[in-house]
Each structure stands twice: as C-alpha cells, then as structure tokens.
Amino acid sequence: MRMPLIIDSAVCLRNPADPALVKAWLDQMARHGIAHAVIAPADGYAAVYNEEGNTLLARLARSYPKQLSGLAAVNPWLGPKAVSLLEKAFDDGLKGLFLCPPRQGFRLTESIVDPLLEVCRQRRKPVYAHTGTPICCEPFQLAELARRFPQVIFIMGHAAYPDFWYDVAAALQQTPNLLVETSCQGAAIIQQAIDAVGPERVLFGSGWPRSKPGIEIRKIQSMGLPAATLEKIMHTNAMRCWGITP
C-alpha cells in the first residue's frame, strides 16, 4: 500500500550541533519519505544541559523549518528555573515539552512536574512522555497526569514498549487527552489502541535512533489499515497535535 505523507513524532538527536548526525537523520527522512519530524533532546540534553539542548534544537528547527520541529526538555527538579527555561524554549519556537523520567529522575505522578504542565496548559503545548520503563513512566501514571491536566494533550511515547503493552488501551480509555505514539511497540498493540479509542489518538513515530524508520513504516503498512485511518496516523493527527503544516 502506498504510504501517505509522513510526519514522525518520535525522533531523538544525540547532538543537534553535530552536522554529520543531522545530515544522517535528514538522509533517513529523504530515504523513507518523511516530510516532517519532531525532534526531542536526548541523553544529557534531556537530563542536565536543558538550556543548551533546547537552544540547539530551536536553532536546528529554524534552519529546516519545512522538515523539523523541536521539543523542549526541562528537568522538573530545577524548580522555578525550570519554568523560566520552558517559557524561553516555547518563546524560541519549540513545539511541546519532552519528559523523560528515567533520565530526569522523577515519577510522572510526582507533583514537581505540575508547574511545567501549567505552562503547557497556558501556552497550549502538548507533552510527549517516554513511557514503558517501570517504575517511573508507566501508562497509567501518564493517564493520571493527563487526568490532572485535562486541557493538556499528552502523548504516550513508544506506546509503553516493551512490557506495558497490556496497559496501553486501558490507559487511553481513561482520559480523552491522552494520545499514543507507535514506535517500537508491536502492531497488535497499536491495533488494540485504535480499536479502543479510534485512530484520531494515534501518532506515527520512528523512534530513531532506538528504532529505524524503515522498520516502523513497514510495521504500520503490515497492519492493512484503511487509507483514511492511515492518513490520520501518519500525518493528520500529528499536524493537529503539534500545530505544524509541512
């Protein structure tokens, strides 16, 4: 089946200042027909060097406005400084907040993250959270957060891969402001999510560099989805969620 326009909602760049790394990713996009990618900070930039990572990603997104958008990472343990860093990152054009509890050292349900989510609520920015790693970022923990902030859109990154597959559909059913991103997780679980809450709440992601675009696109193709469903998952939902027009 011919793939529609693709927007990738799950990419990490270990170093957005490394031209070789950026080129490698842009090559992947061209090779696999990905029109636009939403890039999150990785590793040290997610955990500690938030401001530097956010600035680099914002600069990268400005250099490739058609192809790339960026997310901001701010460690909630920075307290009041975290709020000002997030405000600055949004002012700089970043599209949402990236939470990575295993790297940032908190549980999704801890209240230290609330001030950041309040900023997201006020600025109407979505929150992408890495999920699937116990004990800090499980599907029901993210659903709990989503219930606490019903006006904020939350995205269940990597669909809780590997071992929380049995919670994905049930967590989605708890609250309508929770979406799921497809990378790494098995096709059967993605199908369960679609069956449970409809295709409007499913976003395609390649999971690069943890996974690879070719594999992830083939996985979605193998599901035999109707064209209208495929279009929603591969781009329409992402355009609405991130506010992007490739």
Place this chain on the structure above:
Amino acid sequence: MKIIDTHTHLPGLSFGLKPRPASKLRQEFEAEGLTGAWLFTTDGLLGEPARNNDILTETVAEHRDFFAPFCTVNPLDGADAAIRELDRCKSKLGMRGLKLHPWLQAFSMMNPAVEPVLAHAGALGFPVVFHDGTPPYTSSLQIAALAEKVPQTTIVLGHAGLDDLFEDAILACQRHSNIFLCLCGVSCGHIEQIIHRCPPERLLFGSDGGFASQLIELRIDMLRETDASASVLRQIFYANPQRLLPLPV
C-alpha cells in the same frame, strides 16, 4: 540465507492466540523465511508445565526436522520435581532445551531451586532460554548471577535485556562465556549496539514468532537494517543456533 529462529511460541489458548497444527505453523514460519525454529510452549508458562510439554511434543511429532521443542518446568514445584520433569522431557519426549519465564511463572532467580534446575539442564545438554528484560524477576543481571553459578550450562537471555536493560545484557554477555543473547524484541538501534559490543558467536536471532503474523519477517528485517556484515548475519541467523542445536536432528 538460512535462518533458525531461537525464540518462537506454540500458539495455545492464552493471550488471545489461535491454536493451529504444526503443519500450518511450519507453513507460516517457512513463508516468513525460516529454516527451523526453537519452539516453546505458551500455555505451559501459565500452568501445568508437564501437560503442556506433552502437548508441544505431540504437536510437532511429524515436524522434528523443523522444530526443536523446548520444555518448561516450574522451580516453585521444587527442585526434585522440576528435575524429574526435565529427565522425562529428555528421555521420553526427546525435547531439546528448557524455556523459563520467571515473570509469568512467578519465581525469583534467587529461589534455591533454580540453580540445581539450571545445572541439571546443562548436564542434559539443554540450552536454557529465559525471558529477560522485565523487572523485578527477569532483569538481565539477575539471570547472569545464576549463569555464573552454572558455567557448564548455556544460558540464553531471550530478549537481550529488551530496550530498558540491553546495556546490562551486554555486560552479562561480555562477562560470562556461557551467556548468549537472543535479539528478540530489542529495538533495531539497540540491536546494532549489541552487535558492535558482544562476541558475534554468542548472538542469536529470535522473533517471538507464533504471537503475531509477520512478526518473524519484521524482526528479520530489523537485523538486516543494521550495519552488521553479511558474515556476522550468517552467524546470528544460522551458524550459532545450528552449533548449539543442529536442525534437522
């Protein structure tokens, strides 16, 4: 390229799967590219291991040239009972390895029955394939701690630590020469790192085939998407499993 899959399951009544005869399963596996498969029970990991060992053996009786059937036991039944079942599986059923899933079978690797069971499996020439990568019962280093105590037994980390613990699985494989990593369920980018950092002669292909259609094909593609050389891929897909358990028998 010949491919032996070292991590497949007989679809049973659990997990919403659809049971089917070995001829049909073989047909599906061959269509997805396999030359042979190590086959584990699914239902037996949830209870009645002996009955499910019988079912698995009977199911594949006419297809032993393609399937290497693995038994399971539960150390919670006690070391003596588990060892008796291992002996029966070897001598009476002709099974070829042992599959353990401490998460589903609800036992800790530190249960005193585990070590004698693993030692006995090694004495019978059974490779032991573990589910791994899922705390609190199946973290890769918990299994490695037991592998260290039974150096004569081949221990396979059946998911190479999955995405959260693959770094630990790499450490386990580097430290213990009786540990093999099965590249099943770990994501493509992490597979590449494992291949870079572990001895290639102790890496195996696996897919969890039997759980979903096209899973085998997708996971073969995942290995082919890596930067591994053709010779390393040949080792992972065929030479290594064939060295551990020749197929056909």
